[in-house]
Amino acid sequence: MVRDIRLALLPPAGTWPRARAVAVVDALRATTTICALLGHGARAVIAADSEERARQLAAERGALLAGEVGGLPPPGFDLGNSPAAVDRAAVGGRDVVLFTTNGTKALCAASAAGPAIAAAAVNASAAASWLSHAEDVLIACAGEAGGTVFALEDFAVAAHLIQLLSRGHPAARLDDAARLALAIPEPLRLLREARHARDLEALGLAADIAFAGQADLFESVPLVTARGEGWARLEPAPA
Template sequence: MRLRVDPLPTETLVYPDVVLVVDVIRSTTTAVALLEAGAEALYWVAGLEAAKAFKDADVLLAGEAGGVKPPGFDLGNSPREALEAPVGGKVVVMSTTNGTKAAHAAAKTAKHVLLASLYNAHAAARKALELATEEVAILCAGKEGRVGLDDLYTAGVLAEYLGLLGEMEPEDGARIALALRRAYQDPLEALSLSAAAQALKGVGLEADVPFAAQVAKSPLVPVLSGRVGEALIFKGSLPGQG
């Protein structure tokens, strides 16, 4: 099985099989937390205006611009907030600066798109291997067009666990991510050094970083299950669940 890591989404990337999208600080972590809190589904859209078009009584808007909750949105992009949010049975429409755009890039060609973070790393790796027939790709969202230490480190954690689960053939990007994983044994250290973490500190949300640094705390994997308009519909799945 091929193992591939792409440090940034680009227009030319093509995915023949399974893609794990990573935006560990914070949207893929927050997505898992929202599903744990009971959200029925997540609608991921690429922009704030697209999100607002879905607003009604049974829909909540979540996301960020510059790290903070946009005007008119119900929730920000904090996984700590998401875990306690009253989202039971509701659709949550999400738009973030980097993560939702990366998911849309993956969904253009991939057979399966999953959202992965440190928080659900082991479950996401297992689910990816269950679905894959030839390749598991890990797509890092990065930060505003630049490679993110936090996402590439998370890709290394995922790659390491995938290697434990099955016979993987890593390409160069995966080897780089694995080397970064070996360089930082403490996930919180790696994440805290990233530009994404520093940006959160600037807006007073640095407490989200230790939450995002937790490894394998959730068994839930957001899996792309369909589309409606401009939205990608993600629903929670468990490894071993069809």
């Protein structure tokens, strides 16, 4: 039963507070892409905290290399960070190393705080169900600019998650940020209004915004199952 729900509007600076369950949200687009990769049959996603480390890990493991810098895949990457473009034929049965400007860094850091998952609108109900088995829950928004700038799209999805959790656990204690999230009507509508959504539209990536705004496309929960210096391996959580 959930007793405490905390919301970090940005990744905690320095050491993350311990929690029985941690969910990282980077709605546009890292955690949405991770859900899409695993939902379309990838064996695992290895989140990397830097482009250099991602290239190294992919070469060592014979994995696909995916991600973005400034919204677009760097030279030599096999895939971008586009959830709408994930192709089952390309990723099925493969490990995928993913580096993004904000989300994968947050996941690598969060995995030191407790059992950690990637959450997005596309797996929100499944993520909320997984989180509901913990007494205290921390939901962390990845933010922008390396986790230093508030991102409306991450807050929108985090608010949706908190509302799902609160329906099942109405007696849970909420911190002030979580209380604010609980008061937002139809929070997922805010995703399209985010500044980063407009940036992606300018890059011709409007399909990713539409994809990321859909609730419950996937039933799997990407769970960190192993971690090391600068990386975290995510696989579907056991049912």
